[in-house]
Amino acid sequence: MQNENIISEVMKYKDKLYRFALKMLGNEFDAEDVVQEVLVKVWQKSDQLELIDNKQAWCMTVTRNLSIDKIRGRKSTNASAIEDYHYLTDTKPTPDIQTEDKESLSIVMKTLNSLPDNQKEIIHLRDIEGYTYKEIAEITGYSEEQVKVNLFRARQKLKHELRNFTY
């Protein structure tokens, strides 16, 4: 019963976990696999999870670790899978955005996808999920300073690439 309660709590933010895995893996099926594995981990470690204050951050960390394992698995088992990964990442479906300025949208998407992995990860956690620096540090294992520095670099790159977007 205790397990079921924790699972239903985690299910409330399954979409956050999915989006994070999707951002890291660039593949819907793999991202869903990872979320399923996270639920299994939560089930197995429900006793320990009771003692954790920020369960959501813990689940995000598990999602991150499992995604990294999957990427490593691809690298060790099949070199072509890495190409598939990049292919999928680069050509991820463009979000459904109401704009006639397709060119600007393309520039934004291309810039976001071209960021280094750690910056991409931090931009995602901050600008899409709205986590604090402390939470991002907890999820990623970076220090808060590293989080700030990487966020700064990512946004500077965005600013540079979008320099024609004068305002």
Added chain:
Amino acid sequence: MNTEYIKGLLDKYFEAQTTIEEEKELKNYFNSGSIDPRFDKVAILFKVFKAESQIETQAKFESPSVVRNIEVKKEAKVFTLQRYLKIAAAVIVLALSSFLVVKYTLNNTVEETPKIEVANYIEVTDPDEAMAYTEDALKILAKVFNTSQTGVDAGMKVIDETPVIGSRQ
């Protein structure tokens, strides 16, 4: 909303100096219907963020208890197959080794090991008799030593008799 205020927030945003609340203000502004045209292009960035934050999975996740049962069943199946293979391998090895042992036994008769002759020892209890045996043994030993001494003496004699070069006889 004051466009200068938004511009100030944007500058802070790109310097990574904004707070969570200020970033929420920016997101709300750029996703509202009334944006100053000068921000049209930058607004796309925040629209992308919003669109990505709305991505949801359509997958129906299995209850972990079900997943675990499936995993256990899978493991059990593999274990059974391995077990059968091990039993089959053991039976083959046993049958083969039994066959080879029987075949070897029928073809080869093992020769009896010859008996080792053990030396006969004489137990002497009488001290005089023991003394006599000891004397005999010592005589044999002395004889051997004498022979050697004779050889040495003869050698020394030859050396003594050999003329030394340059000496006067």
